Amino acid sequence: MERPVWLNAYGVYVLSRYEHVREALDNNQVFSSASGVSLNDFMNQALKGGLLCSDPPTHDVLRKIIERPVMPKQLNALRQQIIDEAENHVEQLVKRDRFEVITELAQHLPVTIVSNLVGLPEAGRERMLDWAPANFNCFGPADSPLTQSSFPILEEMVKYALEECVPEKLKAGGWAAQIWEAADRGEISHDICPKLMNDYMGPSLDTTIFATASAIWLFSQNPDQWDTLRANPGLIPNAINEVVRIESPVTAFSRMTTVDHEMSGHVIPAGSRVLVLYGSANRDEQQWENPDTFDIQRDNASEHMGFGFGEHQCVGNNLARLEIRALLAALIKHVERFELIDVEWTKNNALRGISKCNVAIH
Amino acid sequence: MPTLIYIEPHGSEQKVEVTSGKTVMQGAIENMVEGMLAECGGSCSCATCHCYVDDAWVEKTGQASEVEIDMLDCVTDRRDNSRLGCQIKVSEEHEGLVIRMPDSQF
Numbered sequence: 001m002e003r004p005v006w007l008n009a010y011g012v013y014v015l016s017r018y019e020h021v022r023e024a025l026d027n028n029q030v031f032s033s034a035s036g037v038s039l040n041d042f043m044n045q046a047l048k049g050g051l052l053c054s055d056p057p058t059h060d061v062l063r064k065i066i067e068r069p070v071m072p073k074q075l076n077a078l079r080q081q082i083i084d085e086a087e088n089h090v091e092q093l094v095k096r097d098r099f100e101v102i103t104e105l106a107q108h109l110p111v112t113i114v115s116n117l118v119g120l121p122e123a124g125r126e127r128m129l130d131w132a133p134a135n136f137n138c139f140g141p142a143d144s145p146l147t148q149s150s151f152p153i154l155e156e157m158v159k160y161a162l163e164e165c166v167p168e169k170l171k172a173g174g175w176a177a178q179i180w181e182a183a184d185r186g187e188i189s190h191d192i193c194p195k196l197m198n199d200y201m202g203p204s205l206d207t208t209i210f211a212t213a214s215a216i217w218l219f220s221q222n223p224d225q226w227d228t229l230r231a232n233p234g235l236i237p238n239a240i241n242e243v244v245r246i247e248s249p250v251t252a253f254s255r256m257t258t259v260d261h262e263m264s265g266h267v268i269p270a271g272s273r274v275l276v277l278y279g280s281a282n283r284d285e286q287q288w289e290n291p292d293t294f295d296i297q298r299d300n301a302s303e304h305m306g307f308g309f310g311e312h313q314c315v316g317n318n319l320a321r322l323e324i325r326a327l328l329a330a331l332i333k334h335v336e337r338f339e340l341i342d343v344e345w346t347k348n349n350a351l352r353g354i355s356k357c358n359v360a361i362h
Numbered sequence: 363m364p365t366l367i368y369i370e371p372h373g374s375e376q377k378v379e380v381t382s383g384k385t386v387m388q389g390a391i392e393n394m395v396e397g398m399l400a401e402c403g404g405s406c407s408c409a410t411c412h413c414y415v416d417d418a419w420v421e422k423t424g425q426a427s428e429v430e431i432d433m434l435d436c437v438t439d440r441r442d443n444s445r446l447g448c449q450i451k452v453s454e455e456h457e458g459l460v461i462r463m464p465d466s467q468f
Contacts, residue, residue, distance in 0.1 A: 073436050237400050297385060321403075
C-alpha cells in the first residue's frame, strides 16, 4: 500500500486507503481529536472540549450523556412513531406523479425529529436548515470562501444555543433538556451545555437528508436494485449501508498525531495534521470489489467508514438508519420505479450531497 | 455450502443453504427467515440480529467478542446461548447448525 500523501497546499497528510482510514479512526491515542478535527485553527479552537473534539477520558463522559436517547434500546420506544410518520408522509407524497426529493421527502423526518425529540423551542426552528450546511463547511481550510461564509452562520447558531436552548425554553423531557439534567446531577459542568446542544442540532440534518436523497437517486439509476429491495424488504438495512458507503455523506475529518507513527513504511511525525477521507476509503478497490457499483446485496457493505469508526463513530447512526429505513419501507409499498428528471449536487467542504433532485414515480 | 436450520419465532423450521463466509444473520435475511431484523445491516451496533445457538453448537460457533458482549446487553430475553447473528461467520463445519430466533427483536 502506498504511503500517505502529503498535501502541500494545506500542510496535511492525507489518508485515502480503507486500511489507513480504519487504522487511524481505531487508534485515538495516536490520532487525536482533542486538537480539533477541522482544517482551520479557528474551529479547532472553538470546538475544544465538546464531544467531537475530545479524546478519552473526557470524550467518554460526554458521549455517555449524548448517546443516551439515541441508543438502540431508547430508540425502540420511538420506532413505531417514526414508522407511522414516514408512512403518513409517503402516502401523501405518492398521490402525485412527481416530487422533489430534498424538500419534499428527505427533509421531513430529520427536521421533525430534531425539533420535536430534541425539544428545541419554536423560535429559530425555521433557520435549522440554513444552519445545517454551515456546520460542515466550517471544517474546511481557512482560506476557503465556503469556510469563511459559514462563520457568521455559526455565530447565529451559537447565539441560539446560548439564548434559546436553555432549560426554561426547552421541551421538558426532550433530549436537549436531558443534557441540562445531566449537568444538574453533576455528571458534567453547566458551562459546557450550550456547546453540547450542537451535538444534536449540527450533525443530524444534512447528513441524514443527503443519505436519503442519495438513496432515491441511486435507485432511480439502478432500478434492478429497487426491484430486489421490493422483493425482499429485509435487505433495507444492508441497502442503507451500501448507500452510505457509495455516496458517503460525510467526506472527511482530520486528526492530529500525538506521536511519530509509521504507515506503509513512512513515519508521520508527531504533531502532524492528518486528513482522513471517509469517502475515499469507501471506494477503495483494495477493500471493495467493483467499488463504484451500487449493490445492495454486497456482503461486506457493513464495513463501510461512512459513519466513521472507533470511539467517535457517528453517535446518531442508529437514529439515521431508523429514519431512512422507515422511509424506504413506506416507499417500496407504493413505488415500482423512480424515474430521474434532474439532479444537482451541493458544494460543501465536508459533505457530499444532492441539493435538488426531481423524480417521477411509477 | 452448509445447510443451517433456522427455527422461526412461531416454531417453524427453515432449512437454508448458506454460503461459507456469510454470517448467520445474512443467511437468515437473504432467505427471508422470520424473526431477524439486523437493523444496522451487520455492524454489531443495533442488537436486532439476536439469536440462540443450539447448545450442541455453542463450541463450534466460537466466543463472542467484547463488543458483541456489550451489545448483547441490549437484547430482550438474553440467555446463556444468546449471540448476535451478524458476528457468526458460517463455515463448512456448520452443516446442520441449529439457530433459534427469539420471539421479538425489541
